[in-house]
Amino acid sequence: MNIAVYTLSALLVPFLLIGFVQKAKAQLQNRVGASVLQPFFNIFKLFGKNQIISEDSSGLFRAGILVNFCCFAYLIWSVPWLSFSPAISSVDIFLFVYLLATARFFSILSALDTGSPFGAFAGSREATLSFLVEPAMILSLVAPSILTGSSSLERIFSFTHQVSSQNPIVWIFAGISLFLVALTDLSRMPVDDPTTHLELTMVHEAMTIEASGRNLALSEIGYAFKLAMFFGLSVQCLLHGIAFCLPSDQWILLAMSIAGIFSLGLLLALLETVLVKLKWTKCPDFIAYSLTMGLFACIAALGVRA
Amino acid sequence: MTQEVLILSSFLIPLLGAIVCVFFQSSRYSGKIAAGSCLLTFVFLSISLFPFLSDFKNVILLPLGLRCEKLQALFLLLTSLVVTLALMQSDIYFEKELKQENTNQKHIAWFYFFSLLFLLSMMFVFVCDNLGALWISIEATSLLSAGLVYFSRSKHAVEATWKYLIICSVGIAFALLGTIFIFSSSQYGAIEGGSLYASQLKAVSENLQPLLLKLGFIFCLVGYGTKAGVFPLHSWLPDAHSEAPAPASAMLSASLLNCALYAIYRILDLTTNSACGKSCHEVCLWAGVITVIAAALFLVKQHGLKRLWAYSSIENVGLMMVAIGFGSAPIFFLQALNHSIVKVSLFCTAGNIIQLFGTKEISHINGLLRRSPLDAVLLLAGAMAVTGTPPFGTFISEWMLLSLSFERRYILVAVLIFIALTIAFVAVSYHVGRTLVGGKIELLSDTVSIKNSVIPSLLILASVALCFLIRPDILGVLK
Amino acid sequence: MWCFLTSGMLFIASILGIILSISSIAAPFHYSLQFPIYLGLAPVEFESDTTSSIFSILLFGLSLAFSIFSPSYLANKNANELRLFWSGSLLFIASMAGVLFSGNAILFLICWEIMSLSSAALVASELLTKNTAKASLIYLSATRVATTLLALGFLCANNLFHSWNFSDWHLMRQEALIPALLITFGCFIKAGLWPFHLWVPYAYFAAPAPVAGLMSGVMKKIPIFLLVHLLCFREMADFWIPSFFLALGAISTLWGMIFALVQTDLKKILAYSSVENVGLIMLALGAHLVSLQLHVANLASLFLVAAIFHLFNHGVFKSLLFFASGSIYQNAHSTNLNNLGGLAKRMPGTFLLFLFGTMALCSLPPSNGFYSKWLIYEGLLQLVxxxxxxxxxxxVLLICVLIIAGALSLATMAKVVSVTFLGRTRTKLAQNATECSEFMIVGQGILACFCVLLGLFSAPICLYLVQILKLASFTPPSLFQFTIFSVFCIGIVYVSFLKQPKKSSIYSTWECGFGNLTRRMQVNPESFSQPIAALFSPLLRYRIKAEVSGKDRRHFPEKVVAESTTQSVLESKIYTPLVQAVAVLGKHINRLQAGSIHIYLFYLLITLLLLVVLELVR
Amino acid sequence: MISFSPFMFSFLQAIILASAIMAILMVGTGQIRSNIMFYSLQTLCLALSACFCAAIEHELKHYIVALAIFFVKTIGLSTFLFWITKRIGAAKDLGLYLPLPIAMHLSVVLLVFAQILSNQLPHLNHLQPLAIGGTAGISLILTGILFMLTRRLAISQVLGFLTMENGIFLFALTQSSGMPLFIEMGIFLDVFVAVMISGLIIFKIKHSFEHIDVTLLTSLRD
Structure with a gap:
């Protein structure tokens, strides 16, 4: 049952979410925009295309992209980003963070493999961002784990806790923090603008600049998975925050999770319409907000336990 | 009876050797004669003293009021061994000096003459029971060793000799005054008419006049301390050690300092049971600690290779002073033994290196490891040994000293010594390290021959062996 | 020829050593040498217990790889250097074994100093220049200070327990605070914990790569062995002692990684990363003490096992990386990242093995490095x-610190791997690099195998450690399922997607249509780490000196020179002045020796008067 | 011990004091020849006082010592030093740090200091009248050192050393009775040899450096 739910959602939700965000953004900017299904088409198109590989690159270029993809594929099945317990359930918060790091490590390496200055700068910035964002990420995960007394993601996000652990403040702060973390980690708007071209995009797009055809498709799928997973996790946090007034039926919760993910997508579209991109040196200031939220969550959680 | 005869005849051998050396001034064999007679002395002493050491008997009485206890016996053996080795090395050393025409056969013969008499006077230091005779012997050692320092007759050598002679004579004069004080301290009821015999004084030491005894000790400390190189009386020592030819420096450092320290030990021993005993011991102890620290700091900035070893001798003298201050003869002897062995090796190696590079300045000695690897290793090992690093014998003796100071609750002493030893280690390894590396890779035909390094390497091995062979029952002999 | 013989002997000795240590886990031995060998105050005694057996497995395992790797590494050295190298390293390995198995303090100190001296000689053995001599000297001095503290501690302990035997000492007790502290700080220095880590980069940088591997892999662990062996502070009720461990551990974790990030030399990066790892181990030990005081036995055993396991893992992967740096140095003639690049195609074997080590260093799952860190995280979370x-x-703060350090190590290693192996070569020398010899590959391969095996069987190994150390049991998390899955997953995807060569073409890297990219246009190590380094600029004293010159220099400069420098605050503000102070003191005291005989006579007189007055007054 | 006249005692005290005064006067002049002159007068006083002591204590060995002093020191060493001075051509020592008159005044102060010091020391009953010998001895020692410290020439340092030696001898003579003869002789021999060797070295200094100013011998230093 769980496997079916997760497989289906993993195949649909991430791409729909990306399409939805693009569509919503277009609508908000008074454009027609591409279809919500456009990401599916893109992926298929890319799989059919010829791949160009730099003469300077070694085998690591493709292997890195592959590892990156595999990490996300593993995570999308094993992280409870929907209200169901996941298909493969052996991931705890640290393994989660370190799998993300693994994915990142290999994507940086494959970006650098071609010797391209673009990829290198993007890689450098990706490393910097990860260094800034990981404490916030771990804090926002540690906070609920303190509440629930477990480090396993599955147990943290299952809806069967006692009332004492249903502390709205902790969950909501953690959720907000995770959302901000997601914005940074996925290089979305205040940190980076994914829609601009080359010289202006700094992180994700510049890292995949040398990838084409199948390689690009794999990294785009990975990106979509990551987006869905992060939004899913923050939605789970927020849902736990209001768990006291929620029904306990799994399917309703699933529907609410998916609705939540898309509403975060809407929020993202709104943000990307309203905000301007931050100067690179100001990014740490922005990330500080998510760190603060995470700290709040942790302190609140410690307070609840004490 | 034969024992006494053997010992006395071992005193005659150096004398005869010296006379022979002077008679055959221009002979090439003077070195061999000198080394041979030293070796003979050593053999005679060993034959006569080894049974005694394992004996239950405490003392050998010799004619003319001379006597020899176990500590003295050990020092006699050590001194004759050191001089033997140094003279064996000097035969090789001078061979090269002659080749470079730095000296001539006649000077060398006189050198051997002086060193044999020097050995004789040092041997007398250990068998004199009479404090006056002790003083005479020590003064004789400085007069005779002046001849060794003077050897090269260069400006520097003359200067060093002058300073050595004057400062030591003045210092020793104080020791004479101290001896007189001790003599007169015995006249106040202890011994009718007074006595200068240490064994007699020791027997009545509770009855010695405390003030005079204390003054006597202080004057002797200053006097013999000058000879031993206690800070700040050490000023002659680096000059003399660095200007004398390498084997002579080895003798000065490895045996002469022991003599002076032994004299201090002898005097301090008299005070043990008297009222002023504790304060005298403390003076000695702290003098040692200050010497160790000062020597370590002196080592930090040095420019001459032999000056370096001279200061490290001062450091070791400080350690021995601490051992003397604790009244521990075994540790004093052990430290002296270890230090002497390593120092002979170091000075001989330094002599080889200085001959090779033609300079004493550390900054001009470069790339030794490439040019003469064996000497480099010897220098390094010696440097490690002299700073009390395992696995060399000095480590064990220093360790025993430190654990003794912990036992006696002088923790500050131990801490200060530790700090000083650390500084000394860093300083010495810095200087030695500079000589080992660097330099241009040039192919020079001129290297140190293996022959030159036999004695130093054997001594380094001996030092390693000493680390693993010190058993408590061996030290028990001295208690 | 004899070089191979020696290494063969070392190989056999290592295997025997491994067998001996494994057997001694089951049956500990005690062996005392009798007449005539004696060390003045104590006999020569060898003794094993579980901890020393565990450590000796690490030692002999690494020496096994060392014996395979080194002969080829030394292929083009002259006889003199070979002699120095082999005598030094045999002594080094033997003395480390001696340290591990010595039964009393005196023998321990002797072996310990031989270990330091032989390794110092090895440090200077590769390039006999003033700089290596300096590195060796810094290392020697640091280690001597450590020895001094240890020796003082041993003397105190002997004074307290009236024995030199380690088995009679109970340093965990309250009354043994002073010796325990002295020993601990000695160990901190030798282990290269912040703020005593300054010798580490100097020594490892100058040492030949295999030796650096052994030093970082085993020798740095010896002080930790001593701490675990004597179990300092175990029964003490003060919280401030473990907090020392925790604080210093956390700071060195961060500090090591920050400094590793800005280095441009491979060996220095590895050196700083071992500062980080030692910090991590100390942190685990500190947490062990904390949980003991909180009376949480299973958590305490978790931390101890984590510390030991991490130490093991670090030993393996760090030696692997150092060995790899050796093969890079041998073939590309430099370990400076600015001179490397594009080695992946030239040295594929080394590259692959290096990547294994890198994954372990960055603690990426499923490597062994991840697992031990994971244990620490889990333990900390339970402490929360x-x-x-x-x-x-x-x-919570410590978890953050570890995460940050992890992210930093990721950035660092991404830089190292990419600048060393990927892209184009930066110099001509590196361009002609070829793959290293098979022996070297095998030497590294053994270690890489260990990395994988330790990662794969991490949970059973930890359970085994719990059992042999007789600790309270806990349930370690398992990576096995994940590992199998990930391997499977990658395999399937690889086979099904990427083995289709027809639709790909080779072309040059995209360059905005500007013309061909030159090798100088690639990212360089400084610029890669600049964004993070800029964040830590006060700590690092990170400065960029830029100079623009030429006519009308604002828009069309002829020459632009930019140079970034980093220098440790600790080094420039604390250690250098300290050394200067001693040097100045030495200089001043040398003035006493002014050469004038009058002054000397004056000293004589003053000393005499001083002593007389002092004694008469008393 | 037999009785002896108080006159003899006061005469002995005067002689002892005279030797100290000779030393003080020696400090006051820079002429090497006068210095040696004063030195020989000082040892003459010493020899006389040894004679008197011998008379008082009826000890034969003191006569021998007195004779030895007279022949070895008063005549032998002085002649030797005169000879050196002549050979080298050293006439005048300009002094160092202190002007010569002030050094002389200082040595008077040292005499007072010596008196204070020797009062601290215990005395044997039968040697009580010779307490002044302790004062004079210490004064000679201090003056000798002062002489060494304030003179430039090598030969003056030998003179200073000899004065010190005299002080020690005087101290030994008056403060402790009955030093064994062979010790005394041994000491004599040592001092004699020391002076001879110093003389040789002085020649060598003159030969190598063309002066005997020891303040210029400072090339060996750190």
Whole structure:
């Protein structure tokens, strides 16, 4: 049952979410925009295309992209980003963070493999961002784990806790923090603008600049998975925050999770319409907000336990 | 009876050797004669003293009021061994000096003459029971060793000799005054008419006049301390050690300092049971600690290779002073033994290196490891040994000293010594390290021959062996 | 020829050593040498217990790889250097074994100093220049200070327990605070913990790569062995002692990684990363002490096992990386990242093995490095759940610190791998690099195998450690399922997607249509780490000196020179002045020796008068 | 011990004091020849006082010592030093740090200091009248050192050393009775040899450096 739910959602939700965000953004900017299904088409198109590989690159270029993809594929099945317990359930918060790091490590390496200055700068910035964002990420995960007394993601996000652990403040702060973390980690708007071209995009797009055809498709799928997973996790946090007034039926919760993910997508579209991109040196200031939220969550959680 | 005869005849051998050396001034064999007679002395002493050491008997009485206890016996053996080795090395050393025409056969013969008499006077230091005779012997050692320092007759050598002679004579004069004080301290009821015999004084030491005894000790400390190189009386020592030819420096450092320290030990021993005993011991102890620290700091900035070893001798003298201050003869002897062995090796190696590079300045000695690897290793090992690093014998003796100071609750002493030893280690390894590396890779035909390094390497091995062979029952002999 | 013989002997000795250590886990031995060998105050005694056996497995395992790797590494050295190298390293390995198995303090100190001296000689053995001599000297001095503290501690302990035997010492007791502290700080220095880590980069940088591997892999662990062996502070009730461990551990974790990030030399990066790892181990030991004081036995055993396991893992992967740096140095003639690049195609074997080591260093799952870090994280998280609020807050902070350090190590290693192996070569020398010899590959391969095996069987190994150390049991998390899955997953995807060569073409890297990219246009190590380094600029004293010159220089400069420098605050503000102070003192005292005989006579007189007055007054 | 006249005692005290005064006067002049002159007068006083002591204590060995002093020191060493001075051509020592008159005044102060010091020391009953010998001895020692410290020439340092030696001898003579003869002789021999060797070295200094100013011998230093 769980496997079916997760497989289906993993195949649909991430791409729909990306399409939805693009569509919503277009609508908000008074454009027609591409279809919500456009990401599916893109992926298929890319799989059919010829791949160009730099003469300077070694085998690591493709292997890195592959590892990156595999990490996300593993995570999308094993992280409870929907209200169901996941298909493969052996991931705890640290393994989660370190799998993300693994994915990142290999994507940086494959970006650098071609010797391209673009990829290198993007890689450098990706490393910097990860260094800034990981404490916030771990804090926002540690906070609920303190509440629930477990480090396993599955147990943290299952809806069967006692009332004492249903502390709205902790969950909501953690959720907000995770959302901000997601914005940074996925290089979305205040940190980076994914829609601009080359010289202006700094992180994700510049890292995949040398990838084409199948390689690009794999990294785009990975990106979509990551987006869905992060939004899913923050939605789970927020849902736990209001768990006291929620029904306990799994399917309703699933529907609410998916609705939540898309509403975060809407929020993202709104943000990307309203905000301007931050100067690179100001990014740490922005990330500080998510760190603060995470700290709040942790302190609140410690307070609840004490 | 034969024992006494053997010992006395071992005193005659150096004398005869010296006379022979002077008679055959221009002979090439003077070195061999000198080394041979030293070796003979050593053999005679060993034959006569080894049974005694394992004996239950405490003392050998010799004619003319001379006597020899176990500590003295050990020092006699050590001194004759050191001089033997140094003279064996000097035969090789001078061979090269002659080749470079730095000296001539006649000077060398006189050198051997002086060193044999020097050995004789040092041997007398250990068998004199009479404090006056002790003083005479020590003064004789400085007069005779002046001849060794003077050897090269260069400006520097003359200067060093002058300073050595004057400062030591003045210092020793104080020791004479101290001896007189001790003599007169015995006249106040202890011994009718007074006595200068240490064994007699020791027997009545509770009855010695405390003030005079204390003054006597202080004057002797200053006097013999000058000879031993206690800070700040050490000023002659680096000059003399660095200007004398390498084997002579080895003798000065490895045996002469022991003599002076032994004299201090002898005097301090008299005070043990008297009222002023504790304060005298403390003076000695702290003098040692200050010497160790000062020597370590002196080592930090040095420019001459032999000056370096001279200061490290001062450091070791400080350690021995601490051992003397604790009244521990075994540790004093052990430290002296270890230090002497390593120092002979170091000075001989330094002599080889200085001959090779033609300079004493550390900054001009470069790339030794490439040019003469064996000497480099010897220098390094010696440097490690002299700073009390395992696995060399000095480590064990220093360790025993430190654990003794912990036992006696002088923790500050131990801490200060530790700090000083650390500084000394860093300083010495810095200087030695500079000589080992660097330099241009040039192919020079001129290297140190293996022959030159036999004695130093054997001594380094001996030092390693000493680390693993010190058993408590061996030290028990001295208690 | 004899070089191969020696290494063969070492190989056999290592195998025997491994067998001996494994057998001694089951049956500990005690062996005392009798007449005539004696060390003045104590006999020569060898003794094994579980900890020393565990450590000796690491030692002999690494020496096994060392014996295979080194002969080829030394292929083009002259006889003199070979002699120095082999005598030094045999002595080094033997003395480390001696340290591990010595039964009393004196023998321990002797072996310990031989270990330091032989390794110092090895440090200087590769390039006999003033710089290596300096590195060796710094290392020697640091290690001597450590020895001094240890020796003082041993003397104190002997004074307290009236024995030199380690088995008679109970340093965990309250009354043994001073010796325990002295020994601990000695160990901190030798282990290269912040703020005593300054010797580490100097020594490892100058040492030949295989030796650096052994030093970092085993020798740095010896002080930790001593701490574990004597179990300092175990029964003490003060919280401030473990907090020392925790604080210093956390700071060195961060500090090591920050400095590793800005280095441009491969060996220095590895050196700083071992500062980080030692910090991590100390942190685990500190947490072990904390949980002992909180009386949480299973958590305490978790931390101890984590510390030991991490130490093991670090030994393996760090030696692997150092060995790899050796093969890079041998073939590309430099370990400076600015001179490397594009080696992946030239040295594929080394590259692959290096990548294994890198993954372990960055603690990426499923490597062994990840697992031990994971244990620490899990333990800290459980500490958060403990009753003490201060401990809980600290643990949260420590988790953050570890995560940050992890991210930093990721950035660092991404830089290292990419600048060394990927892209184009930066110099002509590196361009002609070829793959290293098979022996070297095998030497590294053994270690890489260990990395994988330790990662794969991490949970059973930890359970085994718990069993042989007789600790309280806990349930370690398992990576096995994940590993199998990930391997499977990658395999399937690889086979099904990427083995289709027809639709790909080779072309040059995209360059905005500007013309061909030159090798100088690639990212360089400084610029890669600049964004993070800029964040830590006060700590690093990170400065960029830029100079623009030429006519009308604002828009069309002829020459632009930019140079970034980093220097440790600690080094420039604390250690250098300290050394200067001693040097100045030495200089001043040398003035006493002014050469004038009058002054000397004056000293004589003054000393005499001083002593007389002093004694008469008393 | 037999009785002896108080006159003899006061005469002995005067002689002892005279030797100290000779030393003080020696400090006051820079002429090497006068210095040696004063030195020989000082040892003459010493020899006389040894004679008197011998008379008082009826000890034969003191006569021998007195004779030895007279022949070895008063005549032998002085002649030797005169000879050196002549050979080298050293006439005048300009002094160092202190002007010569002030050094002389200082040595008077040292005499007072010596008196204070020797009062601290215990005395044997039968040597009580010779307490002044302790004062004079210490004064000679201090003056000798002062002489060494304030003179430039090598030969003056030998003179200073000899004065010190005299002080020690005087101290030994008056403060402790009955030093064994062979010790005394041994000491004599040592001092004699020391002076001879110093003389040789002085020649060598003159030969190598063309002066005997020891303040210029400072090339060996750190």
């Amino acid at each position: 759940n403990s009753s003490n609020i201060a401990v809980a807050v600290c643990s």
